Amino acid sequence: MKWTAEAEGAIKKIPFFVRKRVRSRVEKEAEGEGKPLITLAEVKATQARFLSRMETDIKGYQIETCFGASGCPNRAHAGDGLMQKLEALLAEENLLEFLKKEVKGPLKYHHEFRITLADCPNACSQPQIKDIGIIGACVPKITQNPCSQCEACANACREQAICLDAGLPVIQLERCLSCGKCIEVCPTGTLEAGTRGYRVLLGGKLGRHPRLARELPGIFSEEAVLSIVKNCLSFYRLHSKGGERFAEIFTDKVFEETAATCRLIEGIGDGCKKG
Ligand code: SF4
Ligand code: SF4
Ligand code: SF4
CATH class of the missing domain: 3.30.413.10 (Sulfite Reductase Hemoprotein, domain 1)
Incomplete structure (x- = not known):
């Protein structure tokens, strides 16, 4: 749904912890009333209704x-x-x-x-x-599949948690955030998904x-x-x-x-x- 710049500005002033709720309510209420555009008036009306109903919500x-x-x-x-x-x-x-x-x-x-x-x-x-x-x-696991030493895993890792040593990948687990990106780019299956959770x-x-x-x-x-x-x-x-x-x-x-x-x-x- 489209918002005017004024309406966007008003929603940004709402405390962050309720902003998402107010935003989706503004859109829902406007949609219910068949309004295609959110203006400042819609934001203000919904905001007033929202705050008065806070306790029941x-x-x-x-x-x-x-x-x-x-x-x-x-x-x-x-x-x-x-x-x-x-x-x-x-x-x-x-x-x-x-x-x-x-x-x-x-x-x-x-x-x-x-x-x-x-x-x-x-x-x-x-x-x-x-x-x-x-x-x-997703924790990477090193398998027995031969590594081609392409270094794609090291290049994909934003944490510098993986490198090649004597032609084999080595993972520093204390740096690894378990994002799984190195697994995605490994072309040989040398890295695969270990524990997921x-x-x-x-x-x-x-x-x-x-x-x-x-x-x-x-x-x-x-x-x-x-x-x-x-x-x-x-x-x-x-x-x-x-x-x-x-x-x-x-x-x-x-x-x-x-x-x-x-x-x-x-x-x-x-x-x-x-x-
Ligand atoms: S799982 Fe993510 S953080 Fe861990 S070694 Fe692979 S790319 Fe780096
Ligand atoms: S980047 Fe990660 S945290 Fe953000 S939406 Fe995608 S999966 Fe979720
Ligand atoms: S991406 Fe796979 S094949 Fe390439 S260096 Fe890393 S472990 Fe080896």
Whole structure:
């Protein structure tokens, strides 16, 4: 749908955490009224309606994904199935009731628990600043197929994580972000997809005291991600008081304990390559 420059300017002034919702609502409402063009008047009308309905719109959580599913060529691991399961899990948890009991005064969007999924390390859906951020991963594996020494893998790697040594590829796993790009360009099958799954980041937030989420060691299966999310939600329910965000209660000590558990539990971080 087309937007006037004035309308685009107005939407940019809306706080980023509600901008996407307001934008899609403006378009939906304009479409419903048969308007082909979004002007400043449409933005203002929808914005007023949106803010007055904020409390009734709050569901206790926000979950989003990058636009990988719409055909992005960078997807390292498609998380469509996981998204549906996460949505179901969050709905089942009924965080809205929990927040209603905990928060004094009206509920706001910033109270909601946030999970986001990005299908590759480009992280377009900003997993680093969410309570739980999930990133699709594809770990390269070196096979017995002879390498032609074309160096396509080294040239494709933006992390300088792969090089040739004595005619063979060598991967520095501590630099590798599991984007899978080297696998795509290898013409001989010397590199192939090893473990596919998800990286998991916990405890990110913006606001007055922002912090970046920290990454658990390992690449996790769908099942393991769901188990981690479930445990995080139990922890949140147990320790969050008065609407505290997960990042505020998920201290460094708790993170280290969680990371240690991930290293210990066999299978949970299948293909664990870090930490
Ligand atoms: S995070 Fe990666 S897969 Fe998702 S939209 Fe961005 S570039 Fe594409
Ligand atoms: S998976 Fe990505 S980051 Fe890792 S070595 Fe290959 S291209 Fe580099
Ligand atoms: S892209 Fe494949 S064939 Fe070419 S140097 Fe890398 S591992 Fe060898």
